[in-house]
Amino acid sequence: MTTVIDGKAVAASVIETVKSATRTLESETGVRAGLAVVIVGDDPASHAYVSSKSKMAKECGFLSIQHTLPNETSQQDLAKLVADLNADPEIHGILVQLPLPKPLQSEPIIQSVLPEKDVDGLHVVNAGKLATGDLEGGLVSCTPAGAMVFVRRTYGEDLSGLNAVVVGRSNLFGKPMSALLLAANATVTTAHSRTKDLPAVCRDADILVAAVGRPEMIKADWVKPGAMVIDVGINRVPAPERGEGKTKLVGDVAFEECAKIASVITPVPGGVGPMTIAMLMANTIIAAYRKAGRKPPKF
Numbered sequence: 001m002t003t004v005i006d007g008k009a010v011a012a013s014v015i016e017t018v019k020s021a022t023r024t025l026e027s028e029t030g031v032r033a034g035l036a037v038v039i040v041g042d043d044p045a046s047h048a049y050v051s052s053k054s055k056m057a058k059e060c061g062f063l064s065i066q067h068t069l070p071n072e073t074s075q076q077d078l079a080k081l082v083a084d085l086n087a088d089p090e091i092h093g094i095l096v097q098l099p100l101p102k103p104l105q106s107e108p109i110i111q112s113v114l115p116e117k118d119v120d121g122l123h124v125v126n127a128g129k130l131a132t133g134d135l136e137g138g139l140v141s142c143t144p145a146g147a148m149v150f151v152r153r154t155y156g157e158d159l160s161g162l163n164a165v166v167v168g169r170s171n172l173f174g175k176p177m178s179a180l181l182l183a184a185n186a187t188v189t190t191a192h193s194r195t196k197d198l199p200a201v202c203r204d205a206d207i208l209v210a211a212v213g214r215p216e217m218i219k220a221d222w223v224k225p226g227a228m229v230i231d232v233g234i235n236r237v238p239a240p241e242r243g244e245g246k247t248k249l250v251g252d253v254a255f256e257e258c259a260k261i262a263s264v265i266t267p268v269p270g271g272v273g274p275m276t277i278a279m280l281m282a283n284t285i286i287a288a289y290r291k292a293g294r295k296p297p298k299f
């Protein structure tokens with residue numbers, strides 16, 4: 001029987017841990033964890049994500065601040081806001097929603113967030129700590145951190161002897177995912193658009209992770225029988241069967257056919273997506289504990 005991971009349920013258990021850690025920190029030190037989310041422009045999908053992040057932060061008991069800036073915001077004004085948030089002692093985590101509208105440059109903004117407040121894990125200091133195997137000292141990008149929770153719940157802490165294939169090499173997901181799998185002793189291949197014979201590479205994977213952004217690209221005959229398949233892709237596609245002009249979300253994995261071959265698989269929606277938000281809350285409480293000189297909880 002194939003196990004379909006219930007990402008909402010796993011995310012809810014992470015959120016419970018965050019809530020109790022938030023209460024403990026506040027009662028023992030008087031520090032209330034604070035998260036600032038910055039969004040520039042009016043992209044509706046980004047607004048939907050950001051409002052669910054702000055809502056979840058409130059639910060966790062955080063001070064939750066959202067800064068909504070207009071499309072025509074200048075690079076200097078955005079940089080000034082980040083500098084103010086860096087200096088604000090009530091704020092422990094800063095997330096600048098990506099992508100930024102043109103012509104804003106995201107890289108200088110990402111690198112200007114203080115590493116200890118970089119709950120997205122995108123600062124070179126955090127990426128570097130992960131790359132050098134320092135998993136305790138930095139902050140890890142939320143989506144790969146969430147996918148690793150699924151991996152640990154399936155295989156445990158030690159992935160020795162297992163082959164993992166990550167399709168995609170972005171700084172936001174593919175690279176940190178590969179680094180986390182490697183740190184857990186898996187034998188890791190990072191595949192991308194230039195990889196030769198991708199289906200054959202994927203068939204070698206005991207843990208196959210897809211983060212490409214191509215609807216249902218991974219087919220059943222790419223999956224090793226009994227493998228764990230983690231689908232990170234979020235693709236909105238037309239769904240005429242639901243009515244004219246309707247759309248639906250699908251992942252990068254052809255779910256129905258791959259579920260027959262895999263032993264464990266994550267759905268879209270309801271898989272990795274909810275974990276991204278939960279791990280953002282986890283990173284914020286970790287940052288707040290560190291700021292207070294306390295040992296943060298483990299997730």
Ligand SMILES: NC(=O)C1=CN([C@@H]2O[C@H](COP(=O)(O)OP(=O)(O)OC[C@H]3O[C@@H](n4cnc5c(N)ncnc54)[C@H](OP(=O)(O)O)[C@@H]3O)[C@@H](O)[C@H]2O)C=CC1
Binds near residue numbers: 170195211
């Ligand atoms: N669930 C969640 O919370 C999140 C979901 N996502 C989703 O995950 C997906 C990937 O996101 P992200 O990493 O930011 O995307 P990017 O567009 O930054 O990266 C996509 C990667 O896929 C590779 N790729 C593209 N086409 C192919 C192909 N035909 N064969 C093999 N590899 C290919 C690219 O290779 P190359 O480098 O050679 O160009 C690149 O490395 C998206 O659908 C995104 O929406 C992302 C973040 C969070």
Ligand SMILES: Nc1nc(=O)c2c([nH]1)NC[C@@H]1CN(c3ccc(C(=O)N[C@@H](CCC(=O)O)C(=O)O)cc3)C=[N+]21
Binds near residue numbers: 120
């Ligand atoms: N600085 C930054 N950090 C990010 O982590 C970041 C970002 N920018 N920009 C965009 C991507 C995408 N992303 C998602 C978060 C939650 C869901 C999510 O909750 N998905 C639900 C479905 C949501 C729906 O129905 O639309 C699910 O898969 O079940 C998806 C995708 C974070 N990202």
